[in-house]
Amino acid sequence: MLKMILRRLAGAIPNIVGVVIVTFLLTRALPGDPAAYFAGPSATTEAIEQIRAQLGLDKSLPHQFVLYLKELASGDLGNSLSTGQPVLAEIRTRLPASLELTLCGLVLACVTAIPLGVLAATRPGSWIDHLCRMLATAGVSLPTFFTGLLLAYVCYFLLGISPSPVGRLDVSFPAPATVTGLYLVDSLIARDMETFRAAAAQLILPAATLGLFVMAPLMRMTRASMLGVLSSDFIRTARASGLSGTKVLYTYAFRNALLPIVTTLGMVFSFLLGSNVLVEKVFAWPGIGSYVIEALVSSDYAPVQGFVLTMALVYVMLNLAIDVMYGVIDPRVGIEG
Amino acid sequence: MNAEAPLLSVKDYSLEFRTRSGTVHALEDVSIEVARGETVGIVGESGSGKSVLSFGILRILDAAADVRAGAISFAGMDMLAAKESALQQVRGREIAMIFQNPRTALNPIRKIGRQIEDVLRTHTSTLQADLKKKAIECLAQVRITDPERRYSAYPFELSGGQCQRVMIALALACNPSLLIADEPTTGLDVTTQAAIMELVSELARERSMATILITHDLALASEYCDRIVVMHAGHVVESAPTARLFERPRHPYTARLIASTPSPEVEIDSLASIPGNLPDLRRNDLPKCRFHARCDRAVAQCTVGPLPEATFEPGHRVRCFNPLAYTAP
Numbered sequence: 001m002l003k004m005i006l007r008r009l010a011g012a013i014p015n016i017v018g019v020v021i022v023t024f025l026l027t028r029a030l031p032g033d034p035a036a037y038f039a040g041p042s043a044t045t046e047a048i049e050q051i052r053a054q055l056g057l058d059k060s061l062p063h064q065f066v067l068y069l070k071e072l073a074s075g076d077l078g079n080s081l082s083t084g085q086p087v088l089a090e091i092r093t094r095l096p097a098s099l100e101l102t103l104c105g106l107v108l109a110c111v112t113a114i115p116l117g118v119l120a121a122t123r124p125g126s127w128i129d130h131l132c133r134m135l136a137t138a139g140v141s142l143p144t145f146f147t148g149l150l151l152a153y154v155c156y157f158l159l160g161i162s163p164s165p166v167g168r169l170d171v172s173f174p175a176p177a178t179v180t181g182l183y184l185v186d187s188l189i190a191r192d193m194e195t196f197r198a199a200a201a202q203l204i205l206p207a208a209t210l211g212l213f214v215m216a217p218l219m220r221m222t223r224a225s226m227l228g229v230l231s232s233d234f235i236r237t238a239r240a241s242g243l244s245g246t247k248v249l250y251t252y253a254f255r256n257a258l259l260p261i262v263t264t265l266g267m268v269f270s271f272l273l274g275s276n277v278l279v280e281k282v283f284a285w286p287g288i289g290s291y292v293i294e295a296l297v298s299s300d301y302a303p304v305q306g307f308v309l310t311m312a313l314v315y316v317m318l319n320l321a322i323d324v325m326y327g328v329i330d331p332r333v334g335i336e337g
Numbered sequence: 338m339n340a341e342a343p344l345l346s347v348k349d350y351s352l353e354f355r356t357r358s359g360t361v362h363a364l365e366d367v368s369i370e371v372a373r374g375e376t377v378g379i380v381g382e383s384g385s386g387k388s389v390l391s392f393g394i395l396r397i398l399d400a401a402a403d404v405r406a407g408a409i410s411f412a413g414m415d416m417l418a419a420k421e422s423a424l425q426q427v428r429g430r431e432i433a434m435i436f437q438n439p440r441t442a443l444n445p446i447r448k449i450g451r452q453i454e455d456v457l458r459t460h461t462s463t464l465q466a467d468l469k470k471k472a473i474e475c476l477a478q479v480r481i482t483d484p485e486r487r488y489s490a491y492p493f494e495l496s497g498g499q500c501q502r503v504m505i506a507l508a509l510a511c512n513p514s515l516l517i518a519d520e521p522t523t524g525l526d527v528t529t530q531a532a533i534m535e536l537v538s539e540l541a542r543e544r545s546m547a548t549i550l551i552t553h554d555l556a557l558a559s560e561y562c563d564r565i566v567v568m569h570a571g572h573v574v575e576s577a578p579t580a581r582l583f584e585r586p587r588h589p590y591t592a593r594l595i596a597s598t599p600s601p602e603v604e605i606d607s608l609a610s611i612p613g614n615l616p617d618l619r620r621n622d623l624p625k626c627r628f629h630a631r632c633d634r635a636v637a638q639c640t641v642g643p644l645p646e647a648t649f650e651p652g653h654r655v656r657c658f659n660p661l662a663y664t665a666p
């Protein structure tokens with residue numbers, strides 16, 4: 001097992017190298033001139049050239065790449081042009097925010113979508129099946145910024161049951177001491193239940209918004225996968241052996257149906273992490289998505305490069321985790337993979 | 338057939354499937370009796386309703402199935418009226434089943450030993466601590482080599498023949514009084530087939546367990562069965578003791594089946610195929626005798642009158658308007 005993990009990590013190195021090269025080239029190919037952008041609209045040509053030299057943009061592309069690699073090797077992702085902050089520090093605070101949001105959204109989606117999908121599969125054509133189909137259709141067809149706004153309007157403005165939907169924590173609370181960067185976990189480590197409750201209250205609306213969106217593919221996949229497994233030969237054997245309904249459903253059918261569900265989960269997770277910008281914007285969530293969108297708009301290439309590199313690493317880890325899960329669920333998936 | 342009540346009796350059982358493309362009249366007026374300890378073969382070509390009948394007996398049919406008429410009683414129990422919980426008590430404990438394609442019939446991601454334990458735990462009061470020992474015993478009974486090690490094997494690590502042995506171990510774990518073997522040797526190579534059949538018939542003899550052997554292979558059935566029931570397109574057309582059936586088949590379909598069965602004495606050229614196909618069972622105007630269109634002895638009544646049942650000798654029953662006649666010996 002450990003050997004497999006190490007080998008997979010080693011196998012990911014070429015991918016990472018490729019990502020470094022491609023993002024470097026792509027960010028240089030972005031339209032717009034960062035030097036002109038930062039010199040301001042009234043700057044003279046000289047001032048622009050001066051800034052260009054400062055940023056190292058006057059050097060040849062290979063030269064710039066070598067400089068970039070040198071910085072990267074020393075753990076420096078460069079500084080953001082617009083904020084002047086080191087990119088690494090920004091990502092370090094913003095990635096956990098996005099992670100926390102995405103994970104909570106996924107957990108919410110899982111605890112609702114998987115049981116509903118199983119129910120729908122065991123009773124195809126019943127009202128619960130139709131309800132699931134309706135929920136799934138609504139979940140994908142309503143854009144997240146709309147559900148987000150709707151939830152904020154109803155829960156905050158109309159009912160007043162949730163705190164003002166801005167940021168990760170109400171201003172009256174200090175952020176918990178950083179251990180993992182996830183406020184929920186950190187406040188638990190600090191045994192600060194009030195902060196935990198406050199962080200959870202801020203989190204619930206954006207997480208529900210995401211969860212609603214993710215529910216649809218998850219529920220459909222659970223239903224389809226369960227239906228397929230339930231009609232297979234070994235389920236008939238299990239029933240012919242007189243095993244109880246719950247035993248057949250959970251020990252025999254559900255475990256076999258898990259593989260495609262785990263695959264879908266991995267896919268939506270990686271998709272969400274980088275692309276829930278709209279939700280982050282609606283709830284003023286200081287996540288990595290909104291950070292990189294701002295950087296992209298202003299041709300601020302260092303954050304973009306840092307972001308893509310971070311995401312590539314996250315993907316590698318995620319895929320590895322999913323492969324390990326496959327191996328745990330299904331003995332036929334060779335551990336050597 | 339002896340005088341005491343049969344272990345299993347299926348009487349005038351009719352079954353339909355409601356599908357999008359119409360109603361499939363899968364079984365009509367099927368009657369079968371199996372006595373304790375007896376081995377009965379159900380023979381017929383693909384689609385004749387053999388497997389559906391066995392699923393119907395265990396009540397593990399698809400939701401689209403609709404039992405129209407008939408009665409099934411097993412050891413005095415009314416199977417059609419029984420509650421699901423009562424049926425679960427019977428399945429696996431009193432009536433067990435083995436299937437074709439043993440590889441897909443076992444849970445692919447559960448150790449085979451665990452699958453046997455699941456059955457033992459459901460039906461016997463074996464202590465948790467003894468389950469593993471008992472499961473290994475079951476594996477040893479079907480002569481799996483090195484059962485202790487095989488206990489933790491997954492189906493994909495075993496050959497087809499070994500998987501079928503595991504299937505048999507699973508089915509016989511609780512000493513059922515009836516075993517339904519649905520094409521148990523399909524997909525296995527010939528030597529493995531013989532070994533599996535020997536194993537089944539030997540274990541059945543040891544435990545005086547009744548067996549229903551479902552097969553399309555008349556020769557195989559003749560080797561192991563006391564009695565043979567011939568099915569065609571959802572009808573039971575003839576049933577008789579094995580020797581009797583081969584000696585004096587009365588139904589034209591049975592006679593054709595026998596003539597098309599290869600054996601060492603018969604030249605391959607003289608094997609006759611049966612013309613035509615099974616009728617489309619979705620038709621609503623199925624003739625009374627569903628073999629009529631393929632039959633060379635068809636008479637005018639075949640499509641109209643109610644299908645008669647003739648008894649030629651005790652235990653030899655035929656459903657035909659114009660059965661074959663033999664002059665007295």
